[in-house]
Amino acid sequence: MKFTKMHGCGNDYIYVNCFEESLSNPNEVSRIVSDRHFGIGSDGLICICPSKTADFRMAMYNADGSEGKMCGNGIRCVAKYVYDNKLTDKTTITVETLSGIKTLNLNVSNGSVKTVTVDMGAPSLTPADVPVVIPNGPKDSVVNTPITVSVDGKETEYRMTCVSMGNPHAIIFVDDVHILDLEKIGPLFEKHPYFPEQVNTEFIHVIDRNQIDMRVWERGSGETLACGTGACASVVACVLNGLTENNVTVHLLGGDLTIHYDQNKNTVFMTGPAAIICTGSIEI
Numbered sequence: 335m336k337f338t339k340m341h342g343c344g345n346d347y348i349y350v351n352c353f354e355e356s357l358s359n360p361n362e363v364s365r366i367v368s369d370r371h372f373g374i375g376s377d378g379l380i381c382i383c384p385s386k387t388a389d390f391r392m393a394m395y396n397a398d399g400s401e402g403k404m405c406g407n408g409i410r411c412v413a414k415y416v417y418d419n420k421l422t423d424k425t426t427i428t429v430e431t432l433s434g435i436k437t438l439n440l441n442v443s444n445g446s447v448k449t450v451t452v453d454m455g456a457p458s459l460t461p462a463d464v465p466v467v468i469p470n471g472p473k474d475s476v477v478n479t480p481i482t483v484s485v486d487g488k489e490t491e492y493r494m495t496c497v498s499m500g501n502p503h504a505i506i507f508v509d510d511v512h513i514l515d516l517e518k519i520g521p522l523f524e525k526h527p528y529f530p531e532q533v534n535t536e537f538i539h540v541i542d543r544n545q546i547d548m549r550v551w552e553r554g555s556g557e558t559l560a561c562g563t564g565a566c567a568s569v570v571a572c573v574l575n576g577l578t579e580n581n582v583t584v585h586l587l588g589g590d591l592t593i594h595y596d597q598n599k600n601t602v603f604m605t606g607p608a609a610i611i612c613t614g615s616i617e618i
């Protein structure tokens with residue numbers, strides 16, 4: 335199987351051109367290639383496929399083989415892949431995902447894509463959309479709502495805001511993201527009974543009204559260096575909680591994303607880089 339390893343702010347995936355390759359079991363392929371010791375090493379697998387309704391279709395799989403509905407960092411890399419490999423010469427493209435068709439604007443310099451702006455679509459706060467199910471919990475939205483996890487046998491209460499960006503996110507505000515033991519607390523949120531489909535959890539420190547620090551524990555992949563849908567969901571949560579303006583730079587472990595939550599259009603725009611790490615082939 336030929337592959338290209340790419341990253342957006344350090345969120346790395348193995349990209350396969352499914353115009354040329356056909357994968358009978360992409361879930362299993364994702365598990366194999368993602369392994370950082372026995373595979374290529376990545377946060378998952380992304381297949382670039384033909385689409386009947388858009389210019390291209392993206393299918394994404396987490397490192398544990400589960401399929402995700404959307405990937406913000408991945409979709410920017412798909413744009414770079416299709417443009418740089420001359421599958422298109424358009425600088426505005428549409429990509430079909432399991433959470434709808436997204437429109438992407440490609441910023442090209444010297445013949446290759448450097449950054450991409452993605453219209454990520456409307457965030458949803460409706461608990462059934464996330465999904466989040468809290469017994470006797472709020473009906474319309476989950477904003478600044480208590481959640482208790484057991485850390486080293488001690489019941490610890492956090493406050494969360496839940497946002498769907500086509501995939502589920504729980505946003506937790508903390509004083510300092512860098513001192514968190516994510517390996518320990520991340521799974522406690524991911525597999526919390528409130529989330530029937532599990533959840534991506536963003537830990538956010540608000541620096542000022544236009545900047546936040548973020549670390550993320552991703553459903554199916556663990557801690558990653560960045561999460562595009564998570565950055566969008568976090569800015570929506572910041573605005574809902576009155577903590578930031580609508581234009582925010584999100585500082586992630588792997589780089590920065592620029593997020594604009596356009597409340598008039600009810601959509602979120604994400605701008606960030608896309609980069610190639612290497613190409614190769616692997617026996618599957």
Ligand SMILES: N[C@@H](CCC[C@H](N)C(=O)O)C(=O)O
Pocket residue numbers: 345396401402403404405406407408501502534552553554555558560561562563564
């Ligand atoms: N890294 C991604 C999100 C990938 C999917 C997620 N783990 C899920 O299962 O929903 C991003 O950049 O958005």
